Amino acid sequence: MTNSARSIAHFDLDAFFVNVECLKDSKLKGRPILIGGKSDRAVVASCSYEARRFGIHSAMPMKLARRLCPQATVISGDMESYSKYSRLVTDIIRDTVPRFEKSSIDEFYVDLTGMDKFFGTVQYSAELRRKITKETGLPISNGMAVNKLVSKVATDEAKPNGQLQIPFGNERNFLAPLPVEKLPMVGEKTGALLKQMGVRTIKTLSEIPVQMLQNLLGKNGSELWRRANGIDETPVVPYQEQKSISTESTFESDTIDIRFLQAQLVKMTEKIGFELRQQNKLTGCITVKIRYADFNTVSKQSVVTYTSADHLLLEKVRELFDKLYDRRLLVRLVGVRFSHLVPGNYQINLFEDSNETIKLYQAMDSLSNRFGRYMIMRASGLI
Template sequence: MSVECLKNSSLKGKPLLVGGSGDRGVVAACSYEARKFGIHSAMPIKLARRLCPEAIIIRGDMESYSKYSRLVTEIMQDNVPLFEKASIDEFYIDLSGMDKFFGCSLFARELKKRVIKESGLPVSYALASNKLISKVATNEVKPNGQLEIAFGGEKSFLAPLSVSKLPGIGKETAYKLIRRGVETIKTLSDIPMEMLGTMLGKNGIDLWRKANGLDESPIIPYREQKSISTEQTFETDTINLGFLHAQLVRMTESIGFELRRQDKLTGCVTVKLRYSNFDTVVKQKTIDYTNADHILLATAQEVFDKLYDRRMLIRLLGIRFTRLVPGNYQIKLYEDTQEIIRLYQSIDSIKRRYGEQLLVRAVGVKGGYGK
């Protein structure tokens, strides 16, 4: 929403929806003004229109969103010694020891000013003793706010908030808790851990720790070069394009599933070829952050077609996804219908339960092993 308002200032202060234009589309993102009407991401566009008839619907521009995400990441790399990129627009920063030199509060304020100056985007942040409190507090001061929760004040900060604001509590869990009279995080924190464990299983114990402000999860240093890849050396060198295409589809689909299983998006697709004379060539394409198979498959095929120009026998084919960031494909399919999104979810659910080879595209097995 911030990028859209930056591109068109007349949109500021208005209820905005990013998503498909048809009634079968879904909301990919929405402005704070739209959220006041009860609209949220993944909601059917048709329902969102009923809740807020005056909402402005935008198709979305992942190219711009990716560009600004990379810009802010570069600012972090230039100014912060240790940070984690938790999503396309969310960062955790480790300021341990900073209070002895520059001061955490002053450093955070100066960093915010720099991001706003260089990107034009609003920035919300919260200084806290752990990632959990920082995330919850940041959500409380959006948009463009800032807050500091002193060490020891974690429980008192969380206490009056609704249980629905605690990460890890979805609609069903919130309903179960509220039905039992547990409406605030303080009430949740007062329930014995064993009782919550009995009520909600392992998730109950985790929620008890969160409700008490406990979180030891570390900052995971951002590494741009992390990748997910696979390659195959063929038993016999081949020039059979039908076979090569089938293998490319199978391999892309396999690591695409792994990408989604890890809740990550890729910003770059690389294809690798090794010819029969052992010459190895690679080509890559930078793309908007995604983990949707139909985009990854089309990109992989495009890169392969540009790379394979010798018409020589091939002995090895590989594909790699890099520039990985955390994210979920559901909010990226701007023009897809609810049915398509549910299809993706169902396919991945079956693969997780029974193995990824149980469901594959027919083209991935077409062509046999002819050479």
């Protein structure tokens, strides 16, 4: 399919965590709000547009954010509520459009290709925005373009609570005057490197020979050049919430050793928690399975706030196992499954986690990548 035949809409809930809190307490509207842990070692998970005017942004140390805006209201955060509203918006989109991709807890791509035969896609997107806001109370912005890349940048330019269409053929002209940091894939380090070279706009970046960018950034150089020129053939991947990651263990001999069973659950949870983070996904549902010596199999599941953090996953796995296990019977097998998967990086249970906790997860995963999954693990998984 050629770009000219595509019509891709991107939807992004504005300051999602903050606006959910404003729904719960209307007195917060219009005030500088910081979502995150209240200790000096915590970081900012999200902040209101009023707080952003003070130079505050996500992942900033909370201590610095409070120094920049002493009058800000700090809220610990409520992932249960955020997950609930994310699912509500997902259900509305699922019931309205033919194909969509949930790219994070608060972002969606919708493929409206071919729908102009029946009605205007811009009008259709506007009506979907109104429907989401009417049924949830949450503001949402929308960009529409020939591909996912340009539609996402258009959404960022339309914020807050706006809509922007980039007509086919205008992709490069739209991107050209924007700062290079506006381009997805340009992080802090790449942005600093480009600025050292005098590259401040996407137009300048697009004019650099692709070979030069490859020499500078390796294989990412050619992809960056394509993006700077508005080229992106990435498809909208249909959202299927029921995809899962699971593991189970059948024992050499049936057992009622609680410590052994709990150690196995820790090892399995860490194993698939690592896989979850490697795939940049979060789980919204955890299931624990037990098969007894008589082959009777039972399971219990729980819908949880989206996460990929081992300490949160382990807490729920232990809770489910305690509710499920009948200590009078020998156990043959235990299993753990994570389902309701959505794309997304580790949600720094940003509300209480410190920079140290975040760095610890990153270091553990880095060691597992280099030396193998079982080179580093919790002591409770050793028995």
